[in-house]
Amino acid sequence: MTAGGGRRKIPAPVRTALVGLPLAGFAVVGLLAPVLAPADPAANDLAASLLPPSADHLLGTDQLGRDQLSRLLYGARISLAVTATVLAVSVTVGVLAGTVAGYLGGWVDRVVARVVDMAVALPGMLVALAVIGVRGPGVENLVVAMSLWAWAPYARIARARVAGLRASPHLDALRLLGAGPVRVIGRHLLPPALAPCLVYASTDVGSIVLGVATLSFLGLGIPPPQAEWGQLLVEGRPYLASAWWLAYPPGIAITAVVFASNLLGERLAVGDERPSVLRWLLPTRPQVPRSGRPATGSTAAAVAGTSGTPDDNDVLLRVRDLSVAYPRDGGIRRAVADVSYAVRRGETLAIVGESGSGKTTSALAPFGLLDPGALVTGSARLRTGATAGELIGLSLRRSRQVNGRRVGVVFQDTFAAFDPLRCIGSHVDEAVRNAGSRGRRATVRRISEDLLRMAGLPDPAAVAGQYPHQLSGGMRQRAQIAIAIAGEPELLVADEPTSALDVTVQARLLDLLGQLRDELQMAMVVVSHDLAVVTRLADVVAVMYSGRIVEYGPLDAVIRQPGHPYTRGLLDAVPRPGAAPGTRFRTMPGRSGTGPDDASGCAFAPRCPIAAAECVHEQPMLLAVGTDPAHRSACPRTSTAGTSLRPVTAGDRDGDGD
Incomplete structure (x- = not known):
């Protein structure tokens, strides 16, 4: 409780850590299975078959007399190891493919997008069954079969994230600094693409554990005598009525892992700590030392005009x-x-x-x-x-x-x-x-x-x-x-x-x-x-x-003697400090032009106060204004052959004139 009697708020990172504790607990139990298991999970003792839970066997024994608790602990080790491998392969392949496709765009993006669409459209379990049916059961084949359908969502997430960043000024700045595609992708695009993928991975843990257990239950996953939760369910199914301790503990373990992973994924998805989680998982790469900077000049360059020939060295x-x-x-x-x-x-x-x-x-x-x-x-x-x-x-x-x-x-x-x-x-x-x-x-x-x-x-x-x-x-x-x-x-x-x-x-x-x-x-x-x-x-x-x-x-010529009605309109729209209170801003009628595709005439003609019939049909060229060849306008009516717009006067600058 706080001093004011209110409930003390738990910090968001602490709440996330608490939500992730059950899943982390399963991982720790799996890693420490050789230490925590009271017996060899593969040691048979037919004289002690189907014993109920007791002080000697906390979860009883199976039909071959093997300690059920030891097999459950080793099952966590095998199930979570396979899950971690599938996740590592899927996240790596998916994030890399999606990031590269989102950054390069073009035909690479189209090809990757079509492959991802096909992978997502196909039922994942059907793909896994087909692969294992061709290659046979086993740990390696199981990882390959699960990864073939698990990578696609990560590629889709990463591609969407990077495609949104592709045209950002940040990437323009990196290209301007000389950063190559490998550095841009590896250093600047993979981390932001990885953040939402890690959130999705936390929910995918349960799906993969369930998929591995399902394939083992069908006899296509981890082959016996290895202890795996799905295999334990298969072995305990004939004894549901007489030996409940064979099937219920692995079923509860699978359900708990699925529930814990979904809970963690939901917390990360709605929480505020994704950047900090990402920094913890992907610490900043140490910078490569390089050297000092050349000296700077201090003289000011002379301001030159705009005229000159193409060979002008200035x-x-x-x-x-x-x-x-x-x-x-x-x-x-x-x-x-x-x-x-x-x-x-x-x-x-x-x-x-x-x-x-x-x-x-x-x-x-x-x-x-x-x-x-x-x-x-x-x-x-x-x-x-x-x-x-x-x-x-x-x-x-x-x-x-x-x-x-x-x-x-x-x-x-x-x-x-x-x-x-x-x-x-x-x-x-x-x-x-x-x-x-x-x-x-x-x-x-x-x-x-x-x-x-x-x-x-x-x-x-x-x-x-x-x-x-x-x-x-x-x-x-x-x-x-x-x-x-x-x-x-x-x-x-x-x-x-x-x-x-x-x-x-x-x-x-x-x-x-x-x-x-x-x-x-x-x-x-x-x-x-x-x-x-x-x-x-x-x-x-x-x-x-x-x-x-x-x-x-x-500048001086354009400001004091504008040669185009549009320039005159921009100058009129500039607020003047000396204007009387309540003075309305001058605005140009109509809407801005639609682009250079309207090349049949002057794009400003619909808004121009001095437009003539020829302005609608002839594309104007830049012509000299008055006697200054450096000052040019695309309005023939205000160029050398035509009239001039009213110059900007001192009254205009003071807010006293039009």
Whole structure:
């Protein structure tokens, strides 16, 4: 009782341990059977046959005079050993097959899924009977027969779990850091896939014990004279009326094991301790020591314009005619069409637009960070010295030399970007090692703490020991930045880095990105839906609508003299601090575009206040706005040959004008 008179609550792990005690007790009894058994279970004594329970034989003797208690204890040893072997084989094969299929997808996933469906559809006992009928009875054949139908549910569970994680930003981050498929599957996908399988295994113990006993009862399991619970039931069946002690104890033992396993499985399924159970069963693999990190440059790169020829050595990344499509309903659905942009060294390009405009796809596609089913075409060249290497279609080995080293990424979803079972320091340590640092584990951790401190976290040692759910959104975003800059990248891609953060944290995070850009001499690509955010950081702006770039140019030109009605609408939607109370936000009529497949004309035409008849039928091209060749718009009515939209005035910025 507590001091207030209430009932003291038993901690959840203790409750789970108490529920699992009966099953653990059976396992311990089986292991200690040679010590606990009062007699040899195979020793015959016909003079003492069918003796009732007594002080000499606590559970009596069978028809051959063998001690029934000894045979029951050895039966637990054999039954649970066979069950453990079947479980080990089934869980291993099922989890590996399901995890690999869920991660690779494609034809591998389809083949494994069909095999699993067939295995689940067939009656398990019928499969076991067929196998044993061909191979004959015996322990090895029994294990094979039981495993052939027991593995399928584990494969189905693991496949579903991994398929849900396949497109997560966390796996994108791992691929960006250069982690290969073997490491991703073994270190990052098997543990979360194994957790629900272990819960299912706890309930499967009873089913396998019952199956082994059933096959032995039919004469197809463990052959005599070995003591096995099902075999004991067979031997005791003729004596149910005259010698009850032969059949009832093994029957009660089988029932108790089935009941205990189901009870434990139910507790694990509804309990809160699966992660802790998994950590106990699968302790973190020790890290391989590697070394220190190269020195960092401190000079700021000069901000360049966006114009230039393809041979301009100042251009770090040049993307041309990038298109991304996904298979859908038997056809192809394009998400991005004919996107081109360039990023100079030390320059920040902001890609802005509404949700669904294709801005994130355009930023991540060049580095292979989309769903494996994405069809990416076009060209994306990352310059190295005097040459530029193609990124589209890059092999896995070559991409690992780029991602995580020359290119870093900060993802929007800070929760999904981290493995919830690993602490923050472990994530940063891995990024440091993949960046090429070698040294002792303590050295790697010291570098990780320096990166966390550089990312603006005040107590990096404490943060390194915490798990993602223990940090605020801003702290997780800073930890992501630490991981992204571990390889001192030449280019940093930030996908909605301030999404879901309050205004104060947004400002600090943007200032941090600007400071790191200058200190590390990085170029940056920032994806955002908020033009007010990018004005603090960007040098060049690409405005996207419906999978296409509709305006591109220097920040000052785009903000002060927007060349496209959509850009004008985004600027009008930015709240103005000086606006009078009760002032309504300006909004654009209609709904956002449906994608680049609507290529017969301008996708913005249904919402455009200055649309003409030709806008509906002709796909617009990017044309220069005014006399600035670097400022281009996809609206012919506001380009060099047409009229211009009203510029943004000081009154607009103060909230006094339209």
